[in-house]
Amino acid sequence: MASLRSPLGRARGLGSAKDGTHHWWAQRVTAVALVPLVLWFVASAIGLAGAPHAAAAKWISQPLNAVLLAALVVAVFHHAQLGLQVVIEDYVHCEAIKVASLLAVKAACWLLAVASLLSIVRIFVSAP
Amino acid sequence: MASETSSAAKRARPLSPHLQVYKPQITSVLSISHRATGVALAAGTLLLAAWIVAAAMGPGAHARVAAFAGSWLGQLMLLGWSVALFYHLLNGIRHLFWDSGRGFDLATMEKSGKAVVAGTVVLTALAWLVAKAG
Numbered sequence: 189m190a191s192l193r194s195p196l197g198r199a200r201g202l203g204s205a206k207d208g209t210h211h212w213w214a215q216r217v218t219a220v221a222l223v224p225l226v227l228w229f230v231a232s233a234i235g236l237a238g239a240p241h242a243a244a245a246k247w248i249s250q251p252l253n254a255v256l257l258a259a260l261v262v263a264v265f266h267h268a269q270l271g272l273q274v275v276i277e278d279y280v281h282c283e284a285i286k287v288a289s290l291l292a293v294k295a296a297c298w299l300l301a302v303a304s305l306l307s308i309v310r311i312f313v314s315a316p
Numbered sequence: 317m318a319s320e321t322s323s324a325a326k327r328a329r330p331l332s333p334h335l336q337v338y339k340p341q342i343t344s345v346l347s348i349s350h351r352a353t354g355v356a357l358a359a360g361t362l363l364l365a366a367w368i369v370a371a372a373m374g375p376g377a378h379a380r381v382a383a384f385a386g387s388w389l390g391q392l393m394l395l396g397w398s399v400a401l402f403y404h405l406l407n408g409i410r411h412l413f414w415d416s417g418r419g420f421d422l423a424t425m426e427k428s429g430k431a432v433v434a435g436t437v438v439l440t441a442l443a444w445l446v447a448k449a450g
Contacts, residue, residue: 216412216415219408219412223409226401226405237447240378241374241375241378242375244367245371245372248368257368264364265361268354268358271354271355300361300362300365303368303369304369307369307371307372310372311371
Protein backbone atom coordinates (compact mmCIF):
# COMPACT_ATOMS: atom_id res chain seq x y z
CA MET A 189 0.00 0.00 0.00
CA ALA A 190 1.29 3.42 -0.95
CA SER A 191 2.16 5.65 2.00
CA LEU A 192 0.29 8.91 2.36
CA ARG A 193 3.27 10.49 4.09
CA SER A 194 5.44 12.80 2.03
CA PRO A 195 9.03 11.64 1.40
CA LEU A 196 10.27 14.67 3.38
CA GLY A 197 7.98 13.82 6.33
CA ARG A 198 9.23 10.25 6.32
CA ALA A 199 12.87 11.35 6.19
CA ARG A 200 12.35 13.73 9.12
CA GLY A 201 10.59 11.03 11.12
CA LEU A 202 9.04 13.57 13.47
CA GLY A 203 5.37 12.54 13.25
CA SER A 204 2.34 14.72 13.87
CA ALA A 205 3.59 16.07 17.20
CA LYS A 206 6.71 17.39 15.40
CA ASP A 207 9.19 16.12 17.95
CA GLY A 208 9.43 12.45 17.01
CA THR A 209 10.53 10.14 19.78
CA HIS A 210 12.40 12.82 21.73
CA HIS A 211 9.99 13.07 24.69
CA TRP A 212 9.69 9.28 25.04
CA TRP A 213 13.45 8.78 24.81
CA ALA A 214 14.32 11.61 27.25
CA GLN A 215 11.91 10.10 29.80
CA ARG A 216 13.69 6.72 29.51
CA VAL A 217 17.20 8.21 29.64
CA THR A 218 16.36 10.16 32.83
CA ALA A 219 14.64 7.06 34.27
CA VAL A 220 17.75 4.92 33.74
CA ALA A 221 19.92 7.64 35.32
CA LEU A 222 17.57 7.93 38.28
CA VAL A 223 17.70 4.23 39.25
CA PRO A 224 21.24 4.37 40.74
CA LEU A 225 20.97 8.06 41.76
CA VAL A 226 17.77 7.51 43.79
CA LEU A 227 19.15 4.39 45.50
CA TRP A 228 22.33 6.32 46.40
CA PHE A 229 20.32 9.30 47.67
CA VAL A 230 17.88 7.26 49.75
CA ALA A 231 20.76 5.40 51.41
CA SER A 232 22.50 8.73 52.11
CA ALA A 233 19.32 10.45 53.31
CA ILE A 234 18.69 7.66 55.81
CA GLY A 235 22.17 8.27 57.21
CA LEU A 236 21.48 12.00 57.42
CA ALA A 237 18.04 11.71 59.05
CA GLY A 238 17.92 13.99 62.06
CA ALA A 239 21.44 15.28 61.41
CA PRO A 240 22.22 18.92 62.35
CA HIS A 241 22.93 21.61 59.74
CA ALA A 242 26.70 21.26 59.93
CA ALA A 243 26.54 17.55 59.09
CA ALA A 244 24.14 18.08 56.18
CA ALA A 245 26.23 20.94 54.73
CA LYS A 246 29.43 18.96 55.18
CA TRP A 247 27.88 15.99 53.36
CA ILE A 248 26.77 18.17 50.40
CA SER A 249 30.20 19.84 50.24
CA GLN A 250 32.02 16.52 49.57
CA PRO A 251 32.92 16.61 45.83
CA LEU A 252 31.39 13.21 44.98
CA ASN A 253 28.17 13.99 46.87
CA ALA A 254 27.92 17.46 45.28
CA VAL A 255 28.30 16.00 41.76
CA LEU A 256 25.82 13.16 42.31
CA LEU A 257 23.31 15.42 44.08
CA ALA A 258 23.48 17.93 41.19
CA ALA A 259 22.99 15.06 38.72
CA LEU A 260 20.02 13.83 40.76
CA VAL A 261 18.45 17.30 40.75
CA VAL A 262 18.81 17.68 36.97
CA ALA A 263 17.47 14.17 36.23
CA VAL A 264 14.64 14.34 38.77
CA PHE A 265 13.23 17.70 37.66
CA HIS A 266 13.58 16.82 33.96
CA HIS A 267 11.83 13.47 34.55
CA ALA A 268 9.10 15.11 36.67
CA GLN A 269 8.47 17.77 34.02
CA LEU A 270 8.21 15.15 31.24
CA GLY A 271 5.84 13.00 33.31
CA LEU A 272 3.57 15.81 34.49
CA GLN A 273 3.40 17.06 30.89
CA VAL A 274 1.90 13.74 29.73
CA VAL A 275 -0.60 13.71 32.62
CA ILE A 276 -1.74 17.24 31.77
CA GLU A 277 -1.98 16.46 28.04
CA ASP A 278 -4.11 13.40 28.84
CA TYR A 279 -6.58 14.93 31.29
CA VAL A 280 -6.83 18.68 30.60
CA HIS A 281 -8.95 19.29 27.54
CA CYS A 282 -9.45 23.06 27.69
CA GLU A 283 -6.67 24.37 25.46
CA ALA A 284 -6.01 27.56 27.46
CA ILE A 285 -5.84 25.78 30.83
CA LYS A 286 -3.71 23.02 29.27
CA VAL A 287 -1.10 25.42 27.86
CA ALA A 288 -1.08 27.47 31.09
CA SER A 289 -0.58 24.29 33.19
CA LEU A 290 2.21 23.03 30.92
CA LEU A 291 4.03 26.36 31.18
CA ALA A 292 3.50 26.53 34.96
CA VAL A 293 4.90 23.00 35.44
CA LYS A 294 7.87 23.77 33.21
CA ALA A 295 8.57 27.04 35.07
CA ALA A 296 8.27 25.38 38.50
CA CYS A 297 10.61 22.53 37.53
CA TRP A 298 13.18 24.94 36.06
CA LEU A 299 13.09 27.30 39.06
CA LEU A 300 13.32 24.49 41.64
CA ALA A 301 16.18 22.86 39.72
CA VAL A 302 18.11 26.15 39.40
CA ALA A 303 17.54 27.02 43.08
CA SER A 304 18.75 23.55 44.13
CA LEU A 305 21.80 23.67 41.85
CA LEU A 306 22.82 27.15 43.03
CA SER A 307 22.44 26.00 46.63
CA ILE A 308 24.69 23.01 45.99
CA VAL A 309 27.29 25.27 44.34
CA ARG A 310 27.08 27.73 47.24
CA ILE A 311 27.68 25.00 49.83
CA PHE A 312 30.42 23.47 47.68
CA VAL A 313 32.45 26.69 47.20
CA SER A 314 31.99 27.91 50.80
CA ALA A 315 33.19 24.61 52.29
CA PRO A 316 36.36 25.01 54.38
CA MET B 317 -12.39 20.91 19.48
CA ALA B 318 -14.03 22.55 22.49
CA SER B 319 -17.10 23.64 20.48
CA GLU B 320 -17.43 20.13 19.00
CA THR B 321 -17.49 18.60 22.47
CA SER B 322 -20.08 21.01 23.84
CA SER B 323 -22.42 20.60 20.84
CA ALA B 324 -22.14 16.82 21.20
CA ALA B 325 -23.06 17.14 24.87
CA LYS B 326 -26.12 19.25 23.98
CA ARG B 327 -27.38 16.51 21.65
CA ALA B 328 -27.03 14.03 24.56
CA ARG B 329 -25.29 11.39 22.51
CA PRO B 330 -24.61 8.09 24.28
CA LEU B 331 -21.17 7.93 25.88
CA SER B 332 -18.86 4.93 25.97
CA PRO B 333 -18.70 3.24 29.38
CA HIS B 334 -16.28 4.88 31.75
CA LEU B 335 -13.79 3.51 34.30
CA GLN B 336 -16.32 2.37 36.94
CA VAL B 337 -17.81 -0.38 34.74
CA TYR B 338 -14.49 -2.21 34.49
CA LYS B 339 -13.39 -4.68 37.14
CA PRO B 340 -10.08 -3.57 38.69
CA GLN B 341 -7.26 -5.92 37.77
CA ILE B 342 -3.66 -6.04 38.95
CA THR B 343 -2.49 -4.78 35.53
CA SER B 344 -4.78 -1.75 35.44
CA VAL B 345 -4.44 -0.89 39.14
CA LEU B 346 -0.62 -0.97 39.02
CA SER B 347 -0.66 1.04 35.79
CA ILE B 348 -2.67 3.96 37.22
CA SER B 349 -0.68 3.69 40.47
CA HIS B 350 2.51 4.32 38.51
CA ARG B 351 1.03 7.59 37.27
CA ALA B 352 -0.40 8.54 40.68
CA THR B 353 2.89 7.90 42.47
CA GLY B 354 4.70 9.86 39.77
CA VAL B 355 2.52 12.90 40.41
CA ALA B 356 2.95 12.47 44.19
CA LEU B 357 6.72 12.25 43.78
CA ALA B 358 6.73 15.41 41.67
CA ALA B 359 5.10 17.16 44.64
CA GLY B 360 7.64 15.46 46.91
CA THR B 361 10.53 17.07 44.99
CA LEU B 362 9.50 20.29 46.78
CA LEU B 363 10.87 18.74 49.99
CA LEU B 364 14.11 17.75 48.26
CA ALA B 365 14.56 21.29 46.96
CA ALA B 366 13.60 22.76 50.36
CA TRP B 367 16.19 20.58 52.11
CA ILE B 368 19.00 21.57 49.68
CA VAL B 369 18.13 25.29 49.67
CA ALA B 370 17.79 25.34 53.48
CA ALA B 371 21.22 23.71 53.83
CA ALA B 372 22.68 26.57 51.75
CA MET B 373 20.79 29.26 53.72
CA GLY B 374 22.13 28.24 57.11
CA PRO B 375 21.35 26.55 60.45
CA GLY B 376 18.08 28.49 61.04
CA ALA B 377 16.45 27.53 57.74
CA HIS B 378 17.77 23.97 58.01
CA ALA B 379 16.34 23.62 61.52
CA ARG B 380 12.89 24.72 60.28
CA VAL B 381 12.89 22.13 57.44
CA ALA B 382 14.21 19.44 59.82
CA ALA B 383 11.54 20.33 62.39
CA PHE B 384 8.81 19.96 59.77
CA ALA B 385 10.27 16.65 58.51
CA GLY B 386 10.37 15.40 62.12
CA SER B 387 6.79 16.44 62.96
CA TRP B 388 3.99 13.88 62.71
CA LEU B 389 2.74 15.47 59.49
CA GLY B 390 6.27 15.51 58.04
CA GLN B 391 6.86 11.89 59.03
CA LEU B 392 3.51 10.88 57.51
CA MET B 393 4.44 12.68 54.27
CA LEU B 394 7.88 11.05 54.27
CA LEU B 395 6.27 7.63 54.77
CA GLY B 396 3.92 8.21 51.83
CA TRP B 397 6.78 9.63 49.82
CA SER B 398 9.00 6.58 50.47
CA VAL B 399 6.21 4.17 49.49
CA ALA B 400 5.60 6.15 46.28
CA LEU B 401 9.34 6.34 45.58
CA PHE B 402 10.00 2.60 45.95
CA TYR B 403 6.87 1.70 44.00
CA HIS B 404 7.64 4.09 41.14
CA LEU B 405 11.29 2.96 41.11
CA LEU B 406 10.47 -0.77 40.95
CA ASN B 407 7.55 -0.39 38.55
CA GLY B 408 9.72 1.95 36.45
CA ILE B 409 12.28 -0.83 36.10
CA ARG B 410 9.37 -3.09 35.07
CA HIS B 411 8.48 -0.50 32.43
CA LEU B 412 12.07 -0.42 31.16
CA PHE B 413 11.94 -4.20 30.67
CA TRP B 414 8.72 -3.80 28.66
CA ASP B 415 10.47 -1.12 26.59
CA SER B 416 13.01 -3.75 25.60
CA GLY B 417 10.13 -5.91 24.36
CA ARG B 418 10.26 -8.42 27.22
CA GLY B 419 7.72 -9.69 29.76
CA PHE B 420 4.47 -8.93 27.92
CA ASP B 421 2.66 -12.26 28.35
CA LEU B 422 -0.07 -12.18 30.97
CA ALA B 423 1.50 -14.72 33.37
CA THR B 424 4.82 -12.85 33.49
CA MET B 425 3.00 -9.53 33.78
CA GLU B 426 1.10 -10.72 36.89
CA LYS B 427 4.27 -12.17 38.40
CA SER B 428 6.30 -9.00 37.85
CA GLY B 429 3.41 -6.92 39.18
CA LYS B 430 3.23 -8.92 42.40
CA ALA B 431 7.04 -8.72 42.71
CA VAL B 432 6.83 -4.91 42.45
CA VAL B 433 4.21 -4.73 45.24
CA ALA B 434 6.18 -7.11 47.48
CA GLY B 435 9.43 -5.24 46.75
CA THR B 436 7.80 -1.92 47.64
CA VAL B 437 6.67 -3.26 51.04
CA VAL B 438 10.08 -4.82 51.78
CA LEU B 439 12.17 -1.80 50.71
CA THR B 440 9.91 0.67 52.57
CA ALA B 441 10.03 -1.41 55.77
CA LEU B 442 13.79 -1.85 55.44
CA ALA B 443 14.41 1.87 54.87
CA TRP B 444 12.35 2.89 57.93
CA LEU B 445 13.86 0.18 60.13
CA VAL B 446 17.39 1.33 59.27
CA ALA B 447 16.45 5.00 59.64
CA LYS B 448 14.82 4.50 63.04
CA ALA B 449 17.50 2.13 64.35
CA GLY B 450 20.41 4.31 63.20
